[in-house]
Amino acid sequence: MLKEERQQIIMEKLRHEGKIVAVDLSAAINVSEDTIRRDLRDLADAGLIQRVHGGALLRSPAGASYKERQFMSSDAKMDIARAAVSLVQNRQVIILDGGTTTLEIARRLPIGLHATVVTNSPPIAVVLADYPDIQTVMVGGHILSPSLVTIGAATVEAFSNIHADLCMLGVCSLHPEMGVSTPDYEESLVKRIMVTNSAEVAALVTVDKLGTGAPYTVAPISDLTYIITEADTSDDMLQPYSAKGITIMKGKK
Amino acid sequence: MLKEERQQIIMEKLRHEGKIVAVDLSAAINVSEDTIRRDLRDLADAGLIQRVHGGALLRSPAGASYKERQFMSSDAKMDIARAAVSLVQNRQVIILDGGTTTLEIARRLPIGLHATVVTNSPPIAVVLADYPDIQTVMVGGHILSPSLVTIGAATVEAFSNIHADLCMLGVCSLHPEMGVSTPDYEESLVKRIMVTNSAEVAALVTVDKLGTGAPYTVAPISDLTYIITEADTSDDMLQPYSAKGITIMKGKK
DNA sequence: CTTGACAATGCGTTTATATGCATGTATTAT
DNA sequence: ATAATACATGCATATAAACGCATTGTCAAG
Structure with missing residues (x-):
């Protein structure tokens, strides 16, 4: 599985469920927790999500948007x-x-x-x-x-x-x-x-x-x-x- | 097999499955990984795909993602x-x-x-x-x-x-x-x-x-x-x- | 028909990236 | 306060990408 693909999944899951729990996700897609954490860190650095202890939240609370990172609005x-x-x-x-x-x-x-x-x-x-x-x-x-x-x-x-x-x-x-x-x-x-x-x-x-x-x-x-x-x-x-x-x-x- | 022909296959596969894994594809159509990488690089330079480590993703402009998935055809x-x-x-x-x-x-x-x-x-x-x-x-x-x-x-x-x-x-x-x-x-x-x-x-x-x-x-x-x-x-x-x-x-x- | 130019491809080597694990540190919960 | 959990960091390994070079095939001019 490609890194970017994973990150897309993360964003999608976030938009649907509003939150990500790192442990659950790592189990769900079968990669180490470290990898998930690194992904979350990347996305947070890019300003797409809000990192919290244990996982991540959507950055914009209302945001039911479906957009890719590179085309995401600033x-x-x-x-x-x-x-x-x-x-x-x-x-x-x-x-x-x-x-x-x-x-x-x-x-x-x-x-x-x-x-x-x-x-x-x-x-x-x-x-x-x-x-x-x-x-x-x-x-x-x-x-x-x-x-x-x-x-x-x-x-x-x-x-x-x-x-x-x-x-x-x-x-x-x-x-x-x-x-x-x-x-x-x-x-x-x-x-x-x-x-x-x-x-x-x-x-x-x-x-x-x-x-x-x-x-x-x-x-x-x-x-x-x-x-x-x-x-x-x-x-x-x-x-x-x-x-x-x-x-x-x-x-x- | 012609270069353009291959690249067309790549685009088609991409539009379809949403991602390309360079190794798999090279095995599938029997050319070296280098060739596939070169193709992917060309397409990325032309702005048609998004190159990532391990393969490529759709440059996914305006209409991709979960909406898109509903449009995935049988x-x-x-x-x-x-x-x-x-x-x-x-x-x-x-x-x-x-x-x-x-x-x-x-x-x-x-x-x-x-x-x-x-x-x-x-x-x-x-x-x-x-x-x-x-x-x-x-x-x-x-x-x-x-x-x-x-x-x-x-x-x-x-x-x-x-x-x-x-x-x-x-x-x-x-x-x-x-x-x-x-x-x-x-x-x-x-x-x-x-x-x-x-x-x-x-x-x-x-x-x-x-x-x-x-x-x-x-x-x-x-x-x-x-x-x-x-x-x-x-x-x-x-x-x-x-x-x-x-x-x-x-x-x- | 031959030859030279050129593009496309594959291979070996080097360099970069991604991932998992081990360790130590921070944060949260009880 | 203390245990439990999450996190960051460094390191080792596997994998992918880039680069240079040699080979092949194609085309056109001689």
């Missing part, structure tokens, strides 16, 4: 997602853009939430299918492979007929003057119509994207309602945005 | 998928219906295949994103939760503008007189337009669905080009269909 993104979820309300129509942060939001939506979610990201659609009271609309188009979202004329066309209460926008670059911008032209068109057709827009942005620009503009800063960023972002960096009347939210630990 | 479906793949040719436009068998087909497409695949299944779109030479079109619409496909007017509308060379149709019920039918009305409309707009149609059907009927008709038997079923289906059961001129294919072991 702490920052999880914090941002947690804050973003607090914006959504029952009976809203919500546009969820593609991206790892928005995927994290999809996972963290309250189970009982009664809403319509529109997305152009197949992975998000798959996650949403688990929620009994969420009506999911997948917007079609060409698949842009690296980011796993649909783009193109069909996508823009479909969005042009959809008007949402709230849009959760994954942001590649955010700059006080340039506004929101992205490196892919087609993607910028899709994001633009998402913004245009939403009453409120929340931009999800990790600190490394603040103050940066990319070739294609999506929308000016003034189109944003909220900027949600990680917990420890300095107020200095955010000042230019709040000065323009955007509500700044910081990630919740 | 032997019969794997055989059917293998046979179905032999129908696809370069430069075709292919419609892939939703369902576990078609998902299996997506996993088994040749790596170098140059084609356009149109699907209304988000999980399939996610799988296809791994293929560098496949252009993927996701058809949007409402998500039908249990089967994870899009349905509704938007879906039908989008398909009405797409004309394919080949359609791989997941089939719920197949009957000599009733033809293809399904239990969901909206789904039947989507499948119907898929069939209508494809030059050739392959119906993928496990033996338990042969000779059964469901409330909503998708298409008459005469609209089918191929019926692909599991390897050990009796000829008696298939006779009514072959009598109508449908080409019968049996799954490959």
